[in-house]
Structure formats: structure tokens, C-alpha cells
Amino acid sequence: MIDAAWLNPGIAFIVGILLSFKLRKISARVQSRRGPLTWLPACWHDINKSKVLQPLYDILKLFSKQTIIPHTATPLFIAGPYLALACAIAATLFVPVGGASIDYPFSLVILFYLLLFEILFIIVGGISSASPFAAIGGVRETELLLANEIPFILGTFALAITYGTLSIKDMMGFNLLVNPFAALAVLLAILVKLHMKPFDIPEADSEIVGGLTTEYSGKLLGVLETTKMIMVFVLCALFADLFLWVPSSGIYAWAVFLTGLIATCLVLGIINSLFARFRIDQATRWLFKIPLLVSVLAIGWAVLWRYVL
Template sequence: MTGIFWINPVIALCTGIFLSFLLRKLNARIQSRRGPVIRVPPAWRDINRTKILQPLYDILKLFSKSTFIPEKASPFFIMGPVMALVCAVLATFFVPIAGISFDYSFGLVVLFYLLMGEILCVIVGGVASGSLFAVIGGVREIELMLTNEIPFILGTFALAISYNTLSVSEMMGFNLVTNPFAAIVVFLSILVKLHIKPFDISDAESEIVSGLTTEYSGKLLGTLEVTKLMMIFVLVALFADLFLWVPSSGIIAWLVFFAGVGFTTVLIGLVHSLFGRFRIDQATWWLLKVPLVISVFAVVWAAMWRYVL
């Protein structure tokens, strides 16, 4: 089903809205708050109409507001969010959605570049604002990226060794059982990429306002929020495809895919709600000490699974 991969960005955006709602709802319930409601009680109809589309309402509100450009900002301040969104949209083409994707033989490598490109565009755009908060957030983001990308690449490359391919579509399967080390390290890397606690250091509101996005407003901030929704879907869907996929077709394929996506999102929400924030030195040291070691085990395990067992 590779011929209709052009619908992937639409599915990614629509599903990303629901996943963002799910994360908010789960976080609120764990903290004994109501959070966005699914069914609005009759008595609330005049004061609360959020329901499940609250993330979309927030974005539409941003696009309706004026965009302020800092006096010291360079052109990269505007280009950063736009290019980040382009990278996120292109990434959806290479992540199979119930088997639908652009089945390129080196799709995994292209996906690496697009995911890294999205982060770099946000960093460049934020730092170009001239804000000290953005600079601090950018430094933290770079430190996290340098310590997180290697475990992420090794974790996914372990599956490439097992399947002897760099096509994401060809390495899909229930690899949570066949290579649990890769599943653990990729999941941890996704937490870092999505700024999930304890790795939300680069946009810590209580310390540096919003970090890289502090100076963004209006349509540019709305563009970044759309990018965030799509990145949530891309990374969650990638994990579901690589580690929770059960070969199927038709309506069963869609049910299996969205079940995996929902399960992964719930796990991410639980981690975000139950853990506090690392300091940047704690995070980088932990990433070098735990995920990096596990990723090496994942590669060794994959090599043994293919050549020895």
C-alpha cells in the first residue's frame, strides 16, 4: 500500500491532535485533575467546550493572533519553524501507517536525517531570536541531541542488522520480543526527542520560560505547535511499527497499528507524569551511562540473532 503515502501527513496531523489530547488527559488524571473533557456535562456547555479537539483549538487561536518579530532576530527566526515543519511532514512519508508509506530502500537513513533536521531547524530558529533564554535552551538541546542520537541510531540499526535492510517497511514486526534491548533504547530516545520528563530540560518553563520557543508568537508559534503534533505521531508510530507490529492487512492492519500507537502513547504519558526533571548534567551523564550501553547490547544481540542463533 505504498501508492497513497501522500495521505500520511493528513493522518499524522489528525492523529497527533488526538495523541496530544490523550497525553494531557492522562497527565491530568494522574495528578487528580479533570483535564480536557471528552463529553461536556450539560451544566458546563456555556463555559467549557474543549472536548477532544483542545490541541487544535489552541493552534487555531495562535494562527489568529499577530506574530511579533524580535528586533535583533535574523531571517532564520522565521525560516526555522517553516523548515522544521517541512522536515516533520517529509518524515511522515517514511513511517508506515498500517503499511502505507514511501517504501524506499534507505528509508531509515532518510528518516534519521529528517528527525535530526527538525531539531536543528528549531535550534537555529530559536537562537536566531537573540533571546538569552533561547540560547540556554539551544545549548541544552544540543547537549541532549549529541548524547541521544547515537543510542537512537544504534537501537534502530540493530533491527537493520537483523533484517539485513534499511527499509522501515521491511523491518516491521513484533521485535519487542526478538530484541528487547533495541525496544528499550529507542523508547528512551523518543522520550528525549519529545521533551518528555525527565528530559524536558531544554524548554523548562520554571527555569528558562519556554527555552527555544520563548520569543515565538502567533503564526510562527502555531507552526511549531503543528510540528510538535506531527513529531509526536511520527516517533510514536515508528516505535509501534518497529516493535509492536503484527503482520496483517485490511481493517485489521489499521486496528493493530492504532492499538500500538495508543499503547506507546500511554507509556509515554505515564513516564511524563510520574518523573521529575533531570538537570542537564544528570541527563547527559545518564544517557551516556544507560541508553548508550543498552544500545550496544542491542547491536550485539542482533548480530548474534542473525549470525549465531
């Protein structure tokens, strides 16, 4: 019988579509923008259809378009998106989905590397186009990466200290109460990794068109959008597993997992809708102050929780 963990990539893609739609819907509601109704009576189906699958329609449209390769681009321009997608798919195997994942004693470390290489491949692919917009986006992405990885790693390692393991499965629980500092540090890091406001600096449309993805089109851009959709699922699922999980099994495990997933998506969507974009200097300075301080507090609290309390 097939291991349920091997179904995670397909689940990640399907649920990622729904989460991407939810983020759009949250943004519209917070900003009081009224769009087409989500569900319509049967007699109105010829007028409009459900917009729940709009993120999927956008990707399918990109795959039907012509892919234009800049004459200045290197082979890495083509390889980058596919390698990033491979890392995102592999990451779904190590993040428990309804409790199912490939469980290694050091799965947290493997996940760190996969998330790191996913963005590195996008950076390498983007700057390989020789576009000045991609170069600026690559510099911004690298600066954010350097400022954000430390709080992200420290926030998750705080739970590793608490539970004495590097297995994601073994540290799952309602750790929002056990270590709220770690939860806050990881949540802020997820905002940066998903390029949500106020950290959407590497792809600021009003400044650098699209940053690293400026020269991508057609199928290659479709691959990048698919990667982004899967990453929304992976990071929301990681937060739900580490901080909002209540031990359960069967149908209850899925109910708990989906509830945590939706709650995480809701918080990210609200923050994304309420805040304006940082400048790159403001973002890096802020990341080296607030999230770093919170993550250090998370480590200290974890040590206190395990060895003193």
C-alpha cells in the same frame, strides 16, 4: 489512483491532535486532576464542549494572534519553524501508517536525517532571536542531541542487522520480543526527542521561560506547535511499526497500528507524568550510561540473533 502514503501528513496531523490530547489526559489522571468531562449529554452542550480537540483550538488561537518579530532577529528566525515543519511532514511519508509509506531501500537513513534536521532548524531559528533564554535552550538541546542520537541510531540499526535491510517496511514486526534491548533504547530516545520528562530541559518554563521558543509568538509559534504535534505522531508510529507490528492487511492493519500507537502514547504519557526533570548534567551523564549501554546490548543481541541463533 493516489498512493495512500501521500495521505500520511493529513493523518499525522489529525491523529497527532488526538495523541496530544491523550498525553494531557494521562497526565491529569496520573496526577489526580479532574477536568471537564470529555463527553456531555446533548442538553449540556451550551455549558461546555468536548475537550478532545483542545490541542487544535490552541493552535488555531495562535494563528489568529499577532506575530511579533524581535528587532535583533535574523531571517532564520522566521525560516526555522517552516523548515522544521517541512521536515516533520516529509518524515510522515517514510513512517508506515497502517502499512502505507514511501518505501525506499534506505528509508531508515532518510528518516534519520529528517528527524535530525527538524530539531537543527528549530535550534537555528531559536538562537537567531538573540534571546539569552533561547541561547541557553539551544545549548541544552545540542547537548541532549549529541548524547541521544547514538542510542537512537544504534537501537534502530539493531533491527537493520537482524533483518539485513535499511527499509523500515521490511523490518516491521513484533520486535519487542525479538530485541527488547532495542525497544528500550528507542523508547528512551523518543522521550528525549519529544522533550518529555525527565528530559524537558531545553524548554524548562521555571528556568528559561520556554528556551528556544521564548521569543516566538502568533503564527510562528503555531507552526512550531503543529510541528511538535506531528512529531508526536511520527515517533509513536515509528515505535509501533518497529516493535509492536503484527503482519496484517486491510482494516486489521489499521486496528494493529492504532493499538500500537495508543499503547506507545500511554507508556510515554505515564513516564512523563511520574518523573521530575533532570538537570542538564544529570541528563547527559545518564544518557551516556544507561541508553548507550542498552543500545550496545541491542547491537550485540541482533548479531547473536542473526548469525548464531
